Each structure stands twice: as C-alpha cells, then as structure tokens.
Amino acid sequence: MTAIPGRALPASEDALAGPGSGPRKRRIGKASFDSVSFFVVFLGLPLALFLIFVIWPFVQAAFYAMTDWSGFSAEFNFVGLSNFSALLTDPRFINAVGNSVMFGIFIPLVTIAIALTFAILITVGGSARGQIRGVRGSGFYRVVSLFPYVIPAIAVGIMWRLILDPSNGLVNGVLTALGLDRFESFAWLGNVSTAMPVTMLVVVWGFVGFYMLLFIAAIKGVPSEIYEAARIDGAGRMRTSWSITLPLIRDNVQTAYIYLGITALDLFVYVQALNPQGGPDNSTLVMSQQLFRTAFTEGKFGYASAMGVAMAIVTLVFAALVFTVNRLTGGTSERGRR
Amino acid sequence: MTMTSNFTNTPSNPNPAPSRRTVLRAVMYTAAAVPFGLPLAACATGGGDQGEESASPTGSADATNPFGMAADTTVDAVIFDGGYGVDYVEFAGKVLAGLHAGSSVKVSPSTQIATELQPRFVGGNPPDLVDNSGAQSIGFNTILDQLEDLTDIIDAPNVEGTVIRDTLYEGVLAPGTYGDKFAALNYVLTVYGVWYSGSLFEKNGWTPPATWEEAKALGAEAKSAGKYLFLWGTEAATYYQTLAIESAIKQGGDEVRLALENLEPDCWSNDSVQATFAIMKEIIDLGYFKPGGSGTQFTAAQAQWSNKEEALLYPSGSWIENEMKDQTAPDFQMKGVPSFSVTASPAMPATALHSTAGEPFIVPSQAKSVAGGKELLRVMLSKESATNFSKTKLAPTIVKDIVPADGFGSTALVSQTEMLSAAGTDIFTFNFVNTYGMNQEQLPIWNSFLDGKKSVADLTKELQAITDRIANDDTIEKIEVS
Missing domain, CATH: 3.40.190.10 (Periplasmic binding protein-like II)
Known part of the structure; x- marks a missing residue:
C-alpha cells in the first residue's frame, strides 16, 4: 500500500458529484468524470494498445506455433506440440541458439565494461586534487562517443561491411600498409575464427556511447561528498571506482545488462547486414535469422512461430538469470529501495 | 481472464482515491474487456474469403480478348524489381491499355515478394499478376494450389494472331510445370x-x-x-x-x-x-x-x-x-x-x-481479375513487348526469333544466341x-x-x-x- 494517509481525494469529488448524491458517504466505484477520464486516458488507452499490439500477437504466435500453417493460405491443421519437439532436434536451430547465446553473453559484458570505464573517466576520473571531476575534455568525449548510436543499425552494418571488405576495405588497407602482408585480402567476416568476434565488435561499437551516457547519468546521481570522503580516507581512483561507484550504480548496470542482452539475443539487423547468409559455416547465424528464413523462404510459419516462442523463452531465462546472479552476489534490486 | 474473478471478490476499498489497488483493478477490468471487443478478423488468418474466386468479373471472350477480361479493368501487377527492373512490364501495360480502351495496368515494384505478398495471399486479395522472383520469392510448394493453370495462355493467339505455343523456344514451359500443373510462366531465357x-x-x-x-x-x-x-x-x-x-x-x-x-x-x-x-x-x-x-x-x-x-x-x-x-x-x-x-x-x-527460363510469372486464383493477369502475360508474349525486353535488357525472352544477328549491339547477347544454336537439343x-x-x-x-x-x-x-x-x-x- 503506497497510498499516503491524509492524501485522500480532494473534497471537490463530492462537489463534482453534484446535488442529489445524498448524504456525504464515501463510496468506491461511483464514476465521476474525473476518475473515468483518468482511467480512460491513462489506463484504458495504453492498455488497449498494449493488448492489441503486444499481447494479442503473442497469443497468436503461441497458437500458430501449434499448427502447420504455411503462411500463404488461410488453411492449417492443429499439430499440438510437435513443432517444439522438432525444434529440439533441429541442428540448424540448435546452432542458431548457441550463436545467440554467445552473443548474449559477450556483447553485454564487453559493452558494459567499456561503457563503465569511459563513464568513470568522464565523471570522476579527473585530477585527484580539488573538485571531483572527469578527465580534461570530457564534454567533448561525451558528445563524440554518442555518434555511433545515432547511426541506424542497418547503416552501421553496411558501413562496417565496407570497412572490413577484404580487398578494398579500410582495415586491411591500414594493416597491409603497416607491413602485415598476411592481411592482404583477409576476409574478416569470412573466417570462422574471426566472423563472430568481429560481429560482436561492430555491435559493441554501436552501443558503447549510449550506455556510457546512461552510466554517466547514474554516477552524477551519486553525491560527491561520498567521493570526497573516500579520497580523504586515501582511496585511489581504482579503489573508488570498484568500491564506491560500482556498488552505488549496481541497479543501472543490471538494467543495462538486461537491455543489452535482449538486443544481443535478437541482433537481426546487424547480422543480416554483415553476413546475410549466416556467416562462414553458419557461425554467425542467430535465432531471428533462422526464424525469418523458415517463415519466408521455406514457407513454414507454424514452425517459425514455434521458434519465436522459443526465442521469447530464451530471453526470459536470460533476464531471470541476470536478476538471480545480481541477487546472489548481494544486489539490492528487491530490498530496501523505495 | 480468470484472474479478474479473484479481484471482483475483494472487499471495497474505503479509500475513494485512485489508489494503487483501484488502479490495478481497473487494469484487470480493462484487460478482461478489451479482447472481447476485438473483431475476430484481427486474427492473421481470419480474412481469407474462399467465395471470392467466383466473383472475379469477366467480360465476353473473343480472339482479341481470349480470357474475357472485363471492361475498364485495372490490372494489379506486383513485379520483382531486380536485375531486369519493372519497366518492361510497364511497357506491356501501355500496350494493353492501347488494345483495351479503358483498361490499364498498375505495376508495383517489389524486392521482398514473400514478405510483401504473404498477408495478401492469406487475406484472399492477391494481385492479378506476380513476378515471383529474387532472393525473397515465395516457395512454390507453399502456394501451388492457389495458382491458376496458365496453359490457356499458351494456347491463346498472341497479339499478332499466332498461337503463342508456336512462338516459344523448346522446353521453356518445363521449369514452370509442377506435376501436371503449368503454374508459372518463366519469361526470360537464361x-x-x-x-x-x-x-x-x-x-x-x-x-x-x-x-x-x-x-x-x-x-x-x-x-x-x-x-x-x-x-x-x-x-x-x-x-x-x-x-x-x-x-x-x-x-x-x-x-x-x-x-x-x-x-x-x-x-x-x-x-x-x-x-x-x-x-x-x-x-x-x-x-x-x-x-x-x-x-x-x-x-x-x-x-x-x-x-x-x-x-x-x-x-x-x-x-x-x-x-x-x-x-x-x-x-x-x-x-x-x-x-x-x-x-x-x-x-x-x-x-x-x-x-x-527464369522470372516466374504467376496468376493467383483468388485475384480480383484473373483474366486481367492472363491478358497482361499474353501481351508480354507479343512480338512487340518481347522485342522491347530483349532490346532494353540485352537478354532473350522465351519468345524465339526476336534477337537480330547483331544482338542489339551486345556481344554477350550474340554469344548467348550462338551457344543456344550450337547446343541444339543438348540443353x-x-x-x-x-x-x-x-x-x-x-x-x-x-x-x-x-x-x-x-x-x-x-x-x-x-x-x-x-x-x-x-x-x-x-x-x-x-x-x-x-
């Protein structure tokens, strides 16, 4: 119960109800214009939109997952859970899940590590004397590092594909100019050992700026007295970052981790731009790509819907894992905040 | 929906303010009410109307209009916008408009045939003619039973009056034949x-x-x-x-x-x-x-x-x-x-x-004007349209005797014609x-x-x-x- 005592509805409620509403009696559910319009605008409308455009498609997908619908006719048969049992033994889908999980583990980890480092440098990493501040020129870095996030994902993908082009790309051009001849015509996106790390790097490049900004906002919310106290106690910058900053913005890190994880488990746009055919030996093929292929090139919408449901489950499990790990390691997400 | 029943039994909150509980309850009521108000047609497969096929308007059929396309038809054609573009269909559309005053052709280019047309096939309102080509084309085994058999086009006279079958290269109908159904007319000879x-x-x-x-x-x-x-x-x-x-x-x-x-x-x-x-x-x-x-x-x-x-x-x-x-x-x-x-x-x-033969053109059975789709294909197979294609795209169509000896100035086109004649029947x-x-x-x-x-x-x-x-x-x- 969060209702604060003494903050009941203003007396005007009864006044609005008008004469004839009888003796002053507190009633619940009596619809005044005020409460009805409030419910309609702030509850009914968003909820209806949510149900129609989010929940209803979910329900439909779950239903079609149990049919053999081809996607191009109005006819289908109910096949129960056989699509799901087929998924468990489909080597292509299992490979895609494995790749997605790899992306889901490493992209958030690397992005957050880099973003956090930069955020700390820009906010509290400056001179150890005087006021708590960031490194020199931090305002400039803050603006510049957000640039990649402003570029649409598909443009990021296409741009990097050109940069990584084996024969005419910037990367190999620089490397061969430095005398590293083995990188002449080296296909970064065409080798099993490099395709996935390079794809991760591109995604991280695109997201670091935004999450850095998120962490900067969080760190700015920490009172500078705490830093000053820590400094007086003799804590160095590393010590402050680890023992002061990180614990105090822990919730933000958790949120960032979940958002990034969800992005990394989808990743359709990036992989489709960088390696539309799934990468060398399907090493960058992700769940969403396999789903799209199953639906539109193989004409199996029922089976593809089952993949969608499986994808949702993987994402939920991921979120649950992050919460659990955070809680077990002493996070504060459920206790004492409020 | 069953969740709400638990909430209706909760005692009234003496506090009339929209507190968290009343808000929550309202959420539940609304959640329960909204789906009932949804029209069932919102379901992705709900729109298919099987009766539409018979409603396809037809006019009277004769040699100049063998499929009986109704007067003042607008033929709806969705064409894969790939290596060959869409202008050759627009060209044929103009010819069609010239042959049948009042009728016209609306050509919509697309590079995502499957994703774009999937809802239209399910909804029972597919276009009259589709060039089902490109990386995002629709798999034929998924839509085969929704397509017209196009044999009547092959047996119809072309715009110049010759039966179309006699104007085509050998074996060009094979790639569009699935079982005993000639479902796709592949227009370009590759x-x-x-x-x-x-x-x-x-x-x-x-x-x-x-x-x-x-x-x-x-x-x-x-x-x-x-x-x-x-x-x-x-x-x-x-x-x-x-x-x-x-x-x-x-x-x-x-x-x-x-x-x-x-x-x-x-x-x-x-x-x-x-x-x-x-x-x-x-x-x-x-x-x-x-x-x-x-x-x-x-x-x-x-x-x-x-x-x-x-x-x-x-x-x-x-x-x-x-x-x-x-x-x-x-x-x-x-x-x-x-x-x-x-x-x-x-x-x-x-x-x-x-x-x-490549570039498979299909006519969906549920299209508004099946006759219009077929008529447009018939016009495309005319000497005029086929010549226009070969001349502008430097590629042969399935219509033979169109490419002159100089290949419209293209060495590759000459080389193709030479390879074809050298191969004879070994194709x-x-x-x-x-x-x-x-x-x-x-x-x-x-x-x-x-x-x-x-x-x-x-x-x-x-x-x-x-x-x-x-x-x-x-x-x-x-x-x-x-």
Whole structure:
C-alpha cells in the first residue's frame, strides 16, 4: 500500500458529484468524470494498445506455433506440440541458439565494461586534487562517443561491411600498409575464427556511447561528498571506482545488462547486414535469422512461430538469470529501495 | 481472464482515491474487456474469403480478348524489381491499355515478394499478376494450389494472331510445370556459362577453356600476368556449385542430374561429381581463386572481374551483363562459353548447355481479375513487348526469333544466341536447389570450400547432409523429376 494517509481525494469529488448524491458517504466505484477520464486516458488507452499490439500477437504466435500453417493460405491443421519437439532436434536451430547465446553473453559484458570505464573517466576520473571531476575534455568525449548510436543499425552494418571488405576495405588497407602482408585480402567476416568476434565488435561499437551516457547519468546521481570522503580516507581512483561507484550504480548496470542482452539475443539487423547468409559455416547465424528464413523462404510459419516462442523463452531465462546472479552476489534490486 | 474473478471478490476499498489497488483493478477490468471487443478478423488468418474466386468479373471472350477480361479493368501487377527492373512490364501495360480502351495496368515494384505478398495471399486479395522472383520469392510448394493453370495462355493467339505455343523456344514451359500443373510462366531465357572479356583474351592471345584441364593451364598464365583465374562474392559462392553440377551432368549424363534432382542418397558421391570437385579443389589449392571472396559483397566481387579485370573468368547466368552494366570496363566485350567438361570424352558434347527460363510469372486464383493477369502475360508474349525486353535488357525472352544477328549491339547477347544454336537439343536444367530452398544452407559450405578450408570429402559430406535432411523430412513435399 503506497497510498499516503491524509492524501485522500480532494473534497471537490463530492462537489463534482453534484446535488442529489445524498448524504456525504464515501463510496468506491461511483464514476465521476474525473476518475473515468483518468482511467480512460491513462489506463484504458495504453492498455488497449498494449493488448492489441503486444499481447494479442503473442497469443497468436503461441497458437500458430501449434499448427502447420504455411503462411500463404488461410488453411492449417492443429499439430499440438510437435513443432517444439522438432525444434529440439533441429541442428540448424540448435546452432542458431548457441550463436545467440554467445552473443548474449559477450556483447553485454564487453559493452558494459567499456561503457563503465569511459563513464568513470568522464565523471570522476579527473585530477585527484580539488573538485571531483572527469578527465580534461570530457564534454567533448561525451558528445563524440554518442555518434555511433545515432547511426541506424542497418547503416552501421553496411558501413562496417565496407570497412572490413577484404580487398578494398579500410582495415586491411591500414594493416597491409603497416607491413602485415598476411592481411592482404583477409576476409574478416569470412573466417570462422574471426566472423563472430568481429560481429560482436561492430555491435559493441554501436552501443558503447549510449550506455556510457546512461552510466554517466547514474554516477552524477551519486553525491560527491561520498567521493570526497573516500579520497580523504586515501582511496585511489581504482579503489573508488570498484568500491564506491560500482556498488552505488549496481541497479543501472543490471538494467543495462538486461537491455543489452535482449538486443544481443535478437541482433537481426546487424547480422543480416554483415553476413546475410549466416556467416562462414553458419557461425554467425542467430535465432531471428533462422526464424525469418523458415517463415519466408521455406514457407513454414507454424514452425517459425514455434521458434519465436522459443526465442521469447530464451530471453526470459536470460533476464531471470541476470536478476538471480545480481541477487546472489548481494544486489539490492528487491530490498530496501523505495 | 480468470484472474479478474479473484479481484471482483475483494472487499471495497474505503479509500475513494485512485489508489494503487483501484488502479490495478481497473487494469484487470480493462484487460478482461478489451479482447472481447476485438473483431475476430484481427486474427492473421481470419480474412481469407474462399467465395471470392467466383466473383472475379469477366467480360465476353473473343480472339482479341481470349480470357474475357472485363471492361475498364485495372490490372494489379506486383513485379520483382531486380536485375531486369519493372519497366518492361510497364511497357506491356501501355500496350494493353492501347488494345483495351479503358483498361490499364498498375505495376508495383517489389524486392521482398514473400514478405510483401504473404498477408495478401492469406487475406484472399492477391494481385492479378506476380513476378515471383529474387532472393525473397515465395516457395512454390507453399502456394501451388492457389495458382491458376496458365496453359490457356499458351494456347491463346498472341497479339499478332499466332498461337503463342508456336512462338516459344523448346522446353521453356518445363521449369514452370509442377506435376501436371503449368503454374508459372518463366519469361526470360537464361543461359548459364562462364563469362570472360573478349578484348582481354584477344590482347593476351588466350582462348576460353573448354575443359577443366585447360582452365587450370589458363590459371597458370593468369598468375604470371598478375591476375587470378576466378573470384567470388560471399552471397554468390554457389555459382560455383551451379558450375560444378553443370560439369558433372555433362560428364555423367542424365543419371547425375536425376540423382541430384530426386535427392537420392549418395548423389553427391557420384564419380562425375567427385571428379569435378577434385579438379576444382586442385585449382583452389594452386591459388588461382582471388582470396577474400567469403567476405566480399557479391556485386563488389563481380566488379573486380568486370571492371578491374583482376580475374579472367566468372561463372554466372546471362543476367550478369545487365547486372554489371554500370560497372563494366569500356570495351570489355563480354562473351560466354558453356560450362567446362571434366574429361575429353564426356557423356554430353562440349557444346551442351545449361539453359532455362527464369522470372516466374504467376496468376493467383483468388485475384480480383484473373483474366486481367492472363491478358497482361499474353501481351508480354507479343512480338512487340518481347522485342522491347530483349532490346532494353540485352537478354532473350522465351519468345524465339526476336534477337537480330547483331544482338542489339551486345556481344554477350550474340554469344548467348550462338551457344543456344550450337547446343541444339543438348540443353538441360536442374531445379532442386530452388525447389527445396537449399541455397542459403549451401552458401556457407561453398564459401569455405572456395576459401580452401574444406576438403572435397567435407564438401561432399555437408552437401549430402542437406540433401538427406530434406529427403527424410516428410513435411516437405517432394517433386519427382524425370
């Protein structure tokens, strides 16, 4: 119960109800214009939109997952859970899940590590004397590092594909100019050992700026007295970052981790731009790509819907894992905040 | 919905303010109420109206309007906007409008045929004519029963008055025939071969190879000239699979083709296939392929051949000239030769050619004007429209005797006509890769093979695995080829 005592509805409620509403009696559910319009605008409308455009498609997908619908006719048969049992033994889908999980583990980890480092440098990493501040020129870095996030994902993908082009790309051009001849015509996106790390790097490049900004906002919310106290106690910058900053913005890190994880488990746009055919030996093929292929090139919408449901489950499990790990390691997400 | 019943039994909150509980309760009420108010048509498959077919308006049929297209029809055509663009259909649309005053054609270009038309097929309002082509085309086994049989177009007189069947090349109806249904009219005649620069070869005194051994020897010469024999792009790595299959079929004859087409066990282990793979592997290991193809976008790779001339040969279909029109070196003089033979004594002559009709046009049965879709196809098959196509796209259609001897000034078009007449009746094709949508899965395998990272045994094993998976999947309808 969060209702604060003494903050009941203003007396005007009864006044609005008008004469004839009888003796002053507190009633619940009596619809005044005020409460009805409030419910309609702030509850009914968003909820209806949510149900129609989010929940209803979910329900439909779950239903079609149990049919053999081809996607191009109005006819289908109910096949129960056989699509799901087929998924468990489909080597292509299992490979895609494995790749997605790899992306889901490493992209958030690397992005957050880099973003956090930069955020700390820009906010509290400056001179150890005087006021708590960031490194020199931090305002400039803050603006510049957000640039990649402003570029649409598909443009990021296409741009990097050109940069990584084996024969005419910037990367190999620089490397061969430095005398590293083995990188002449080296296909970064065409080798099993490099395709996935390079794809991760591109995604991280695109997201670091935004999450850095998120962490900067969080760190700015920490009172500078705490830093000053820590400094007086003799804590160095590393010590402050680890023992002061990180614990105090822990919730933000958790949120960032979940958002990034969800992005990394989808990743359709990036992989489709960088390696539309799934990468060398399907090493960058992700769940969403396999789903799209199953639906539109193989004409199996029922089976593809089952993949969608499986994808949702993987994402939920991921979120649950992050919460659990955070809680077990002493996070504060459920206790004492409020 | 059952959740709400728990809430209706909760005692009234004495606090009239919209506290958290009343808000929550309202959420529940609204949640329960909204789905009931939703029209059932919101369901993705709810819109299909099976009765619509009979409502298709028709006019009276005669020789100038053989399908009885109703007066003042607007034919709705969705055309794949790929290598050939859409203007040739617009051209035919203008001709149609001239023949039937009041009627017209609305051409909508699309590169995403499957994603764009999927809801229209489900909703029962597909277009009158679709060019179901490109990487995002609709798999034929999924929509076959919703398509018109187009045999009546073939038996109708064309705009000039000749029966259309008599104006077409041999065998061009085969690729659009599924079982006993002629469901797709493939409009463009495609010749597969290995393409090269006539001027470059002439300058260096090279001759285009006819066998793989000659190709290997040419590779050595290319290397000494600082060039490569072949190159490839990552999305087009399977062009080399097409080339390999062609060589294998020429070497081993029809049995190779039928084994692959009918997804037989060990079809990739056939001696002819293996011999082709082996010599390809030899050429790869000699370093005659330009490295880095597995990371290069395919048109960028093709430009390295057609514009920078870094490699001598490129295996492809005859769309290559039009596709690279803007990125071809001046005086390139593109020419083609049929795919190489493996040995000097193959089952089929060296002139045997892989050629087939492409760009499948379909008329959905549930379309508003089935007759309009067919009429537009009939106009496209007229001499005027077919000439317009060949002239502007530099490619032959399935209508014969259209391309003049000078090939409208295109060396590649002349070369295609020559290859076709040299092949005579030794023309073959195969469809299993497209029929079962295997290309996406085969691409990574071929990229690794061309990169030199896979042995012939790996290649064979992995291609066979794809074939076996489809052969053993009962949910995939098989199309018997003979």
